[in-house]
Amino acid sequence: MSVQSEAGVATTREAPEATDGEAQAPTVARTAVVQAAQRAKVAARALAGATRGTKDEALRVLADALVAAQAEIIAANAEDVEREQANGMSPGLVDRLRLDVGRIEAIAGALRDLAALPDPVGEVVRGSTLPNGLTVRQVRVPMGVVGMIYEARPNVTVDAAGLALKSGNAVILRGGSAAARSNEVIVRVLSHALTGVGLPGDAIQSIDAYGREGARELMRARGLVDVLVPRGGASLIQTVVTESTVPVIETGVGNCHLFVDAGADVAKAIAILLNSKTQRVGVCNALETLLVHEAIAAEFLPGALSALGAAGVRIHGDEATATHIGEGVEFEPATDEDWATEYLSLDLAVRVVPDLDTAIEHIRTWTSGHTEAICTADVTSVQRFTAELDSAAIMVNASTRFTDGGQLGLGAEIGISTQKLHARGPMGLAELTTTTWIVQGDGHVRS
Amino acid sequence: MSVQSEAGVATTREAPEATDGEAQAPTVARTAVVQAAQRAKVAARALAGATRGTKDEALRVLADALVAAQAEIIAANAEDVEREQANGMSPGLVDRLRLDVGRIEAIAGALRDLAALPDPVGEVVRGSTLPNGLTVRQVRVPMGVVGMIYEARPNVTVDAAGLALKSGNAVILRGGSAAARSNEVIVRVLSHALTGVGLPGDAIQSIDAYGREGARELMRARGLVDVLVPRGGASLIQTVVTESTVPVIETGVGNCHLFVDAGADVAKAIAILLNSKTQRVGVCNALETLLVHEAIAAEFLPGALSALGAAGVRIHGDEATATHIGEGVEFEPATDEDWATEYLSLDLAVRVVPDLDTAIEHIRTWTSGHTEAICTADVTSVQRFTAELDSAAIMVNASTRFTDGGQLGLGAEIGISTQKLHARGPMGLAELTTTTWIVQGDGHVRS
Structure with missing residues (x-):
């Protein structure tokens, strides 16, 4: 449009309603x-x-x-x-x-x-x-x-x-x-x-x-x-x-990330990865980029990429990822455009990173501010990932797909806000309301 | 500006940052x-x-x-x-x-x-x-x-x-x-x-x-x-x-009303009126229009108008108000412009109304949505005034000047929002924040 x-x-x-001056006829x-x-x-x-x-x-x-x-x-x-x-x-x-x-x-x-x-x-x-x-x-x-x-x-x-x-x-x-x-x-x-x-x-x-x-x-x-x-x-x-000059609640675009930390539980990480990417691909809380700590890449990536490939996912990866691509998995080298894209399809950008700092920096650079997830066993990683990122929702050892009003217990959902004003993340009925201050006195005046 | x-x-x-196409040099x-x-x-x-x-x-x-x-x-x-x-x-x-x-x-x-x-x-x-x-x-x-x-x-x-x-x-x-x-x-x-x-x-x-x-x-x-x-x-x-394309919090304009209901406590109503209008005139929570129920006009208005006059307030009133203007009170007939104006000065628009419905309709028509006050002894009037008006703050038997972050216990105040999105009424520190959803699991996926 x-x-x-x-x-x-x-x-x-x-x-x-303005009718002043040289305004044209409505x-x-x-x-x-x-x-x-x-x-x-x-x-x-x-x-x-x-x-x-x-x-x-x-x-x-x-x-x-x-x-x-x-x-x-x-x-x-x-x-x-x-x-x-x-x-x-x-x-x-x-x-x-x-x-x-x-x-x-x-x-x-x-x-x-x-x-x-x-x-x-x-x-x-x-x-x-x-x-x-x-x-x-x-x-x-x-x-x-x-x-x-x-x-x-x-x-x-x-x-x-x-x-x-x-x-x-x-x-x-x-x-x-x-x-x-x-x-x-x-x-x-x-x-x-x-x-x-x-x-x-x-x-x-x-x-x-x-x-x-x-x-x-x-x-x-x-x-x-x-x-x-x-x-x-x-x-x-x-x-x-x-x-718009009317106040707007911006909804929608989700370039969501999953970071698999060194020492993460590999089986749980693969389950979260597959669920985030493939449970439903055309939605804003679907995963679009996977970041993998290099210390776990050799243990995690071969199985993860095979599982993705079996689910029909095409990999857009960096060079380190390429070395772990097995038989029958579609692969192409990733460009900056891949980091920026909300595919909404069976495509996934994959990058191996040397540490948590690089993962956080990558996400800060490319995210649309919707949902980021981390798989980790490390409390410091949890602390830093939740404190240093600035997105509507952060998932710790859980699928990105949980950013949803129904899933988070809000009942109905009118959308997922990616702006910071008024509502952020899943919006329920309360987000369609405002408030009034009602002050009751008995002849009170201000001194 | x-x-x-x-x-x-x-x-x-x-x-x-856009640099595409025929965009001019920044x-x-x-x-x-x-x-x-x-x-x-x-x-x-x-x-x-x-x-x-x-x-x-x-x-x-x-x-x-x-x-x-x-x-x-x-x-x-x-x-x-x-x-x-x-x-x-x-x-x-x-x-x-x-x-x-x-x-x-x-x-x-x-x-x-x-x-x-x-x-x-x-x-x-x-x-x-x-x-x-x-x-x-x-x-x-x-x-x-x-x-x-x-x-x-x-x-x-x-x-x-x-x-x-x-x-x-x-x-x-x-x-x-x-x-x-x-x-x-x-x-x-x-x-x-x-x-x-x-x-x-x-x-x-x-x-x-x-x-x-x-x-x-x-x-x-x-x-x-x-x-x-x-x-x-x-x-x-x-x-x-x-x-602005950046999200805005609109602050400010206060065309505030006080309705003195039939049966109101006259002494308290006069105190609230004077405090609302004259305690500080150049501020957004100062009173700009007084509406008086006709059943209390003869009892309330002569004393109220004298007190206002003594405080140097000029009255812009309707015909019924004019009949109660005493010696030494400045008066001029009100026009629609008076109902619409936020004077921010020692001026007050005054209208006598036949009932609560007319008062509510007047306020709905002319308010900027900041603060409305009612002086009344009647519970139905309280109920209707608070439920049927749509302003950031409603004062019941209290001065309009209480719409203030400090007065309402918020501590500091960055302004008074007259919009409905994000913040309404006095804004404290919390209104300069947004929220993040932090969801913690143990390998949770969505089914």
Whole structure:
């Protein structure tokens, strides 16, 4: 997805409603997105006041409505699939786009699962009575209006709507145009179902009809949209991060590393390596680079590389790695590009390093700040690896694949943040909230 | 401060180091700011590993160094003051710019106070042992490199440096050009003092020498600078918020409201009103609009308006308010502009409203989301006022002036956030940190 920066810029310093001076007449997309956001803001007030009981009931009703409308959804989705196949979409992307009865049931099930999770809204994050008798509570409240910009995956439409609803937020969705028909039907079904339980239908809206211009306007709707969460590939995220004036939570890119230290348990290290690399390859917490301490290379690498090869993994390695490549393992020499790449495929960069310092320096140089793992038996190595690296998650003797909201006990996950502001690592429902300070006195004044 | 958007935009999608294609040769300012940020990033690693003992010792050494250099600082400051007076700077701004022996002692004292506060770094925010035996901890770590863009107030230079140091961050400072000479000497003194305790001098740097272009480059140094905190007037903050690709914490604008409900304790309400409006007028938590329930207007307003008048407050009121204006109170009819204005002066907008709903609707329409207060004896009013408004702080029977890190027990304060992402309301040291997930296993893999 590419958004022209020229068009996006001339007005960045105007509020969406600005009409002063020589400003041009608002475009159809601007007017539509601003109006959608204004309606969402009103809807958000109702959601913010909704009890957990109402929201959970709504989630179950939404799930039922999706299943009831599955014929219509599948028909709309078939149009999207057919058109995109004719346009030459890759089989992998078509697979992510396609819906069937089983998938709709699974998506509906995820909504029902959300109903079982605790409500983050109302949680008292901290509280105390001050020396002067004022009582102070910092309480979780919904963000308000959440914007989502994502790719052609209709399941994300439902996921995002459900997470927003559970956390008391209205949501404005902008999905990939390749899923436009599917999303149109899904959003209509969800929005209509909301009204059935007395919640505003405007709490779930799509702006797909306004195309890229609509997406640009969403990025500029500062003051109307409280947070924007891009979900998708690196270029989509980069565009949103650099062009948005609405605060953004950056998700995603994971150039994850595993360092096998001298003296590591070889069997456990191989198990962690294989799990990290091959359990699922197209995800951000999959392993992309293996670093091996030279003192364990001769003991560890032959078996490790054979196991990787047997799993179909191609090795991009340095010279020291090359000497341990056995029969039938695909190998090519690694370049700096390999250290920098998030393959998201059955490829792995491998380097033998002389010591922990070099491993840490390599990771600092090339990481995207997502997840780094170490296999070691040495407490000093654990201490240094966890203290000196600066990534969202550090795994000690565990697979990189554990960086996941479900795995870490957060329940649902809206994404994995690789930024430092607001949320870092797996984001659950709490990360879709903010807080309010509520201070109660009895005529207290400041002296 | 105004930054031309054209120049700021052409390159927003390039990394600061980008050299590809037809990109122009980097300017002096870009090169200098990027290099400063790279040095800061290296320095940040040393700070992140520094113990509380080292950081607190450093804070005390910095305080001593400032006092020891007071003659040089005051001489440099006198140059700034003289030049700006010749340029016609207002007396209020000159006062904020001016340093003397007493003020330097106070600034140094604030550094010593920081040393007494707990260290946020290393705090375990949450932790548990998962069913599979993995131990999980979410631990506070420094942000890394913090950028500050602020106005001509040399005390902010020291404040920001001290807060960054205590929270384990390197800081890059861009102060108002009117304080350039003062800041130059202060930053040199602080940076040199750091090296005296074995910490890197690059942890405190100024880019004032590169002017507005330097500020623009700082806003664009995504990936090198982790967070940018603008501190100053509305236009400065607006520029940073809309033009920065580095994540920003928005601080500041406070269009604060007080609603006096029917049945409120009149004496307490008048005390809270006067304290909120007049205890200090130029600050973001000062009161700007008073809303009065019509059922209490006749009982409350005459005394309240007289007291305000006696304190020198000018009233901008609606027609109902006008009927209660007594002898010697300055009055003019309010317009919508009054509802929207953060006066930061001895002016107050006053409106009589028929009910709580109208008060809430007025606040929703005009607030900047900083602080709203209610004086009431009614539990339903408390419930609705706290639940239906969406501001960083809500005061119940207490002055708006309590929205302050020191007052609410946070110790130091770097500003008051009016955004919802990352921090909301008073920000203490913890808000200058992020977290890392540390997961420890024993060969754990995901199934």
